Amino acid sequence: MPTPISREVTKEPLPFEEHAASVVGRIRTAFAELFRAVNADATRPQQVARDFGLNKNLTWKISKIICEADAGNIVSYLPGRAGLNILLDSFKKSGIPANVQKEVRDALAEFEQLQEIHAGDRETLEAMLGGLSRGSDAQQQNEAQRKLAFRGNSTIWGVQARMQVCVNIISPSDDPDFVDLAWISGLIDFRRLRRDAVWAIASTRKVDDQGNPLPTEDIESIDPSMSGNGNAPLMTEFCSQPTPELRLNRGADGFLRYELVEGPIGNTASTTCVIGIFARRFVRRTKLEGDTLGEHLARLYTPAELLVHDLFVHRDLQNAMGPSIHLYDQLPIAPSYPVGGRDQGELPVFDTVQALGPGTRSAMVPEFGPYCSMIDAACERLELNSADLMGFRFRLKYPPIPSVALFRYPLAD
Numbered sequence: 150m151p152t153p154i155s156r157e158v159t160k161e162p163l164p165f166e167e168h169a170a171s172v173v174g175r176i177r178t179a180f181a182e183l184f185r186a187v188n189a190d191a192t193r194p195q196q197v198a199r200d201f202g203l204n205k206n207l208t209w210k211i212s213k214i215i216c217e218a219d220a221g222n223i224v225s226y227l228p229g230r231a232g233l234n235i236l237l238d239s240f241k242k243s244g245i246p247a248n249v250q251k252e253v254r255d256a257l258a259e260f261e262q263l264q265e266i267h268a269g270d271r272e273t274l275e276a277m278l279g280g281l282s283r284g285s286d287a288q289q290q291n292e293a294q295r296k297l298a299f300r301g302n303s304t305i306w307g308v309q310a311r312m313q314v315c316v317n318i319i320s321p322s323d324d325p326d327f328v329d330l331a332w333i334s335g336l337i338d339f340r341r342l343r344r345d346a347v348w349a350i351a352s353t354r355k356v357d358d359q360g361n362p363l364p365t366e367d368i369e370s371i372d373p374s375m376s377g378n379g380n381a382p383l384m385t386e387f388c389s390q391p392t393p394e395l396r397l398n399r400g401a402d403g404f405l406r407y408e409l410v411e412g413p414i415g416n417t418a419s420t421t422c423v424i425g426i427f428a429r430r431f432v433r434r435t436k437l438e439g440d441t442l443g444e445h446l447a448r449l450y451t452p453a454e455l456l457v458h459d460l461f462v463h464r465d466l467q468n469a470m471g472p473s474i475h476l477y478d479q480l481p482i483a484p485s486y487p488v489g490g491r492d493q494g495e496l497p498v499f500d501t502v503q504a505l506g507p508g509t510r511s512a513m514v515p516e517f518g519p520y521c522s523m524i525d526a527a528c529e530r531l532e533l534n535s536a537d538l539m540g541f542r543f544r545l546k547y548p549p550i551p552s553v554a555l556f557r558y559p560l561a562d
Contacts, residue, residue, distance in 0.1 A: 162266050162267075165267045165277060168263055168266070168267065169263060169267075169277075169278060172256070172259050172260050172263045173223050175256045175259060176214060176223065176227075176256045176257065176260060177214055177215055177223075178256075179249075179252045179253045179255075179256040180211055180214050180215050180253065181215045182249055182252065183236075183237075183240060183245065183249055183250075183253055184197070184211070184215065186240070186243075186245040186246060186249050187201075187240050187243040187245055189201070189240075191211070191212045191215040191216055192212065192216060193212075194208040194209040194211070194212035195208070195209075197212075201239045201240065201243075202239060203235070203236065203239055204232075204235075207228060207232050207235070207236060210226040210227070210228055210232075211226075211228070211236065213226045214226045214227070222278075222290070223278065224271065224274060224275040224278055225275070225290070227257070227260070233253070233254075233257065237250055237253065275290075276294070279291060279294075288499035288500070291497070291499055292546050292547065295546065295547035295548070295549055296546070296547045298547065298549060298550075299452050299453070299454065299547040302452040302550060303342060303452040304342070306346065306452060307341060307342045307343030307345075307346040308339065308340070308341050308342060308343075308346050308348050308451060308452065309339075309340060309342065309451070309452045309453070309454075310336040310337060310338060310339040310340075310451050310452070310453040310454070311337050311338035311339075311453070311454050311455070311516070312336075312337040312338065312453060312454060312455045312456075312457065312516050312517060313334075313335070313336055313337070313447070313449070313451060313453040313455070313456050313457070313548070314333065314334065314335045314337065314423070314456075314457045314458075314459075314514070314517065314520070315333070315334050315446075315447035315456070315457075315458045315459070315554075316331075316332070316333040316334075316458075316459045316460075316461070316523075316524065316527070317330065317331070317332055317445035317459070317460050317461070317556070318330065318331040318332075318427075318461040318524070318527055318528070318531065318533070318538065319432070319443075319445075319460075319461070319462055319463060319466060319469065320463040320465075320466070320531060320533055320537075320538075321434070321463060321465050321466065322429055322430045322434070323429070323430070324430050325434065325435075326433060326434055326435045327429075327430040327431070327432065327433055327434055328430075328431070328432055328433075328434045328463075328466065329427065329428065329429050329430065329431060329531060330427060330428055330431040330432055331371060331425065331426070331427040331527045331528075331530070331531050332425070332426050332427070333371070333384070333423065333424070333425040333523065333524075333527060334350065334423070334424055334425075334447075335350070335384075335387070335421065335422055335423030335424065336350050336409075336420075336421070336422050336451060336453070337421050337516070337517050338419050338420075338421060339409070339419060339420050339421065339422060339451070340414070340415060340416060340418060340419040340420070341412060341413070341414045341415075341418065342414055342415075343414060344411060344412070344413065344414050345411055346411065347408055347409065347410060347411055348408065348409045348451065349398070349406040349407065349408045349409075349450065350395065350407050350408070350409050350422050350424065350451075367428065368382075368426050368427075368428045369382075369426065369427055369428065370382035370383075370425065370426060371384055371425030371426060371427055371526065371527050371530045372384045372385055372386070372425060372526075372530075373530070381395035381396070381397060381407055381424065382407075382424050382425060382426045383395065383422070383423065383424055383425075384423045384424065384425040384523065384526065386519075386522075386523075386526065387421070387423045387519050387522075387523050387526075388420075388421055388422055388423055389419075389420045389421040389422070393409055393420045393421075393422040394409070394410045394412075395407050395408060395409060395410070395422070395424070396408050396410060407424055409422060423523065425523075425526075425527055427527070427530060427531055433560055434466070434468075434560065434561055435560055435561045435562065436559075436560040436561065436562060440560070441559065441560055442557055442558070442559060442560060443468075443469055443556075443557070443558045443559070443560050444487075444555050444556065444557050445460055445555060445556045446553045446554070446555045447553065447554045447555070448479075448553050449479075449548045449549065449550050449551065449552045449553060449554060450479075450550050450551050451550065452550060453547070453548060454546065454547060455516060455544065455545070455546055455547075456543070456544065456545045456546075456548040456554065457514055457516075457517075457520075457542065457543075457544055458474075458542070458543040458544075458545075458554050458556070459505075459512065459524075459540060459541065459542050459543075460472055460540070460541045460542075460556045461509075461512075461524065461538040461539070461540050461541075462538065462539050462540075462541070463533070463537055463538060464507075464537050464538070464539060465537075466561075468558060468559055468560060468561040469558040470539060470558075471558065472502060472541050472556040472557060472558045473502065473556070473557050473558070474498055474500075474501070474502050474543045474554065474555070474556060474557075475491075475495060475498065475554070475555050475557055476495065476496040476497075476498045476549075476552055476553070476554050476555075477494045477495055477496065477552060477553050477555070478494045478496055478549070478551070478552050479494075479551035479552050479553060480494075480551065486553055496549065496552060500543065500544060500545055502541050502542070502543055502556075503541070503542040503543070503544070504539070504540070504541055505539070505540030505541065505542055506539070506540065507536060507537075507538065507539055507540075508535050508536045508538065508540075509521050509524045509525055509528070509535045509538065509540065511540070512524060512540045512542070541556065543556070
């Protein structure tokens with residue numbers, strides 16, 4: 150009778166999210182049982198460090214693993230082999246059972262398997278777990294990664310800015326189906342790292358729900374001294390001197406782009422460039438089929454340390470008083486937002502919308518002193534009382550590029 154062929158059965162790995170949740174749960178339980186075996190209180194890591202002669206940073210990390218429910222944060226808290234051996238050796242003197250020690254080691258071994266199967270290295274696994282996280286620690290980790298990207302992008306593109314500002318002000322129009330819009334966009338302390346760098350400081354267009362370009366009324370400069378087709382709509386009072394040189398690029402894609410031309414590099418040549426435009430009856434106030442949402446975008450293409458994106462809403466526009474914030478990538482792997490749909494390309498947002506209250510006094514930006522005066526200048530040009538406005542703010546350190554950050558609200562019925 151022939152000898153049967155032996156075949157090794159390879160177990161199909163679990164999907165990452167399911168496998169990660171299982172492993173993280175096992176690690177947390179194993180460490181909790183370890184602390185329980187020696188009557189150590191995980192909520193008091195400093196006391197545990199004193200009782201067992203351990204480094205307080207080590208006990209703090211174990212405490213975070215036990216007490217934090219967010220799987221995305223566990224990588225940064227896991228001790229190395231040396232730290233784990235120190236912990237187990239110290240607890241062993243208190244007589245912890247061998248099976249409790251073994252379970253801790255086995256749980257960490259399974260974590261290493263998780264890394265090998267799904268990621269290959271610790272940095273990639275941390276990024277993957279970070280995508281599952283929504284806590285405050287995840288926000289800090291996400292910011293740290295964006296800071297690294299800012300540094301790399303500054304080198305690649307040869308430019309960077311200390312801050313990017315984007316302001317939209319909406320108020321009722323003389324046509325009840327539309328609103329008037331003022332729009333301000335600026336780069337604060339922009340500097341080139343390469344002399345040949347040409348940079349679009351801002352771009353604008355308006356589209357319907359499907360991303361189809363819509364016609365616009367006449368666009369005017371907020372700064373009256375810059376009115377006229379031959380001038381870029383700079384708000385000269387809020388720009389550095391000498392006034393930055395801009396050129397207008399009218400793209401076939403429907404965008405108007407305001408470009409900073411080539412120039413010298415470094416801190417001594419840094420510039421602050423703010424443009425401001427307004428238009429009557431610019432965007433809809435009421436819904437139409439295929440045009441049901443109000444959205445105001447900040448296009449994030451410049452490596453910047455900080456984004457301040459504000460929306461000021463006239464008190465009569467109640468439908469826009471609770472805007473949500475969204476962040477979408479603008480990589481060329483799919484149609485640019487919103488052509489690809491509002492469910493595609495959305496990035497996680499950990500920061501929330503801040504209500505600024507009425508008027509502009511509470512809208513101060515410590516990083517840019519003239520900010521409130523800039524908003525007041527726009528209100529004066531639109532013949533608006535700033536006290537009639539409610540402000541909403543989104544702040545984001547090291548915004549990812551290329552992307553768009555947008556306020557969204559439903560149009561009125």
